[in-house]
Amino acid sequence: MKTDYNLNREITTGEEAKDLLLEGIEELAEAVLVTMGPMGSTVIISDEYGRPYITKDGVSVSNAIRFRDPIKNIGATLLKEVAQKTAEEAGDGTTTAICLALSFIRMGLECLNSETNINDIKDAIDTIVRDSVIHLKKHSKKLHKKDIFKVALISSNNDKELANVIQKAYNHSNIVKVEEGKQVLTTIETITGMSLPVSYFSNIFINNDKKQTVEFEKAVVLVLDKKLDDLSPYNTILTHCGNNNLPLVIFTEFISDSALRLVETNVNNKFLEAVVVKVPGFGQYRKDNIADIASYTGATIISNTNSSQLGIGVLGKTKNFEVGRTTTVLGRHDSIDVRQKIKDIEASLEVAEISDYDKEFLVDRIVNLTGTLSIIKVGGKSEIEMKETRDRAEDAVLAVKSAMEEGIVEGGGVALVRAYTALKDTKNNKIYKTLLNVLMTPSSQIFMNSSGLINKDFKSNRFDSNIIDPLKVTRCALENSASVAKTILSTEAVVLNEHLWN
Secondary structure, three states, X not given: OXXXXXXXXXXXXXXXXXXXXXXXXXXXXXXXXXXXXXXXXXXXXXXXXXXXEEEOOHHHHHHOOOOOOHHXXXXXXXXXXXXXXXXXXXXXXXXXXXXXXXXXXXXHHHHHHOOOOHHHHHHHHHHHHHHHHHHHHHOOEOOOHHHHHHHHHXXXXXXXXXXHHHHHHHHHOOEEEEEEOOOOOOEEEEEEEEEEOOXXXXXXXXXXXXXXXXXXXEEEEEEEOOOEOOOHHHHHHHHHHHHOOOOEEEEEOOEOHHHHHHHHHHHHOOOOOEEEEEOOOOHHHHHHHHHHHHHHHOOOEEOOOOOOOOOHHHOEEEEEEEEOOOOEEEEEOOOXXXXXXXXXXXXXXXXXXXXXXXXXXXXXXXXXXXXXXXXXXXXXXOHHHHHHHHHHHXXXXXXXXXXXXXXXXXXXXXXXXHHHHHHOOOOOOHHHHHHHHHHHHHHHHHHHHOOOOOOOOOOOOOOOOOOEEEHHHHHHHHHHHHHHHHHHHOOOEEEEEEEEEO
């Protein structure tokens, strides 16, 4: 049946547009900010069937909110993107990002109401972010492995049992994943694991929206030392995986648009679980990485496709697989033996003419082939409890990862308070001084959520009290909140496109 429609564009301008955007932002933020801090409240979310889901995770709360008014919904969506981007980059700090974004917008509007030029406001926001990040980095500390518990404790909402599990997981390995368990108790499974600094070719493959990752158990692996221009030689493999519900991981240096669209279509249509991942490195280093992936999975390297069809015998296998925005992790299957591969690489280290760079690369390859992966299997007395605990465990693990990358700062919003104190008298600029107050709002929100029970004495050193945050989390929250605030403050019109069906 053919359906005709007319495209209608509705334009809202000026204060009306800003007011409606701000309504959506304010109402979404109100629901999210009650969760902030160790004494923040939980939020009950109802799914489409009325089933309750309890969480204290800012992204989960924000993603559950949608308004009937389309302009309010645009405002809320912009704020959701702040939280989502911060979660993708740093793994935590979503509620802090929303708190900062709301404050930048509110105080920016105060400045606009006094007839301040929007460009001066945007410049002040950029300067505050730059100055604050410099201050945060200057006063950060390296995270020692024995202190992982402290970061995990804060990010898991003071769950000592969960923080202990995360500390034990990192004691075993530097790669930690979180999965749903099948028992009441939360346990740790340790397997050998390889980590690669690469990502997927398309967001279509994502099957964990919150983490923006692709996750499989017991996937099969196709390793190509060539570009993937045509899928027809792999039809037997694709059909076998689709018919047998086998997740397929394809490693290649490049995939054509037409081939990528075809894989995406198969995934969208639920015929196939699959992901295409870029092989790391260039030149000979890429070939070495391909060889390591093949050895680690038991796959046959495909460098040409002269035969009409490739059989399933060329496929390797992995016990556990996850690919995110920046990292791919493979869990080695129990049947795969890489001892000879490691011996071959060790022998290459004995060559006298080898450069220092090549030696470092060979050592990295050995470390990767011998690495371990800790899997935290989250338990619970009910599905609701298990999912809520898994949310907090994932946040805590990602926060630890961020802390290991860039170090730690004083927690509870105090690092931003320190930045405010250091910067407040550095510039004789009214806009700068007004907007600088934004840095005080996260600590104030945490204090308010605790009904005054949390110590607001900023003289005490939070490092000494084991109240710490990853620098990367605080930095990303500040940068992303400033970005969306500038967008909202400079908006003068909203154009809505609606399909009016006849």
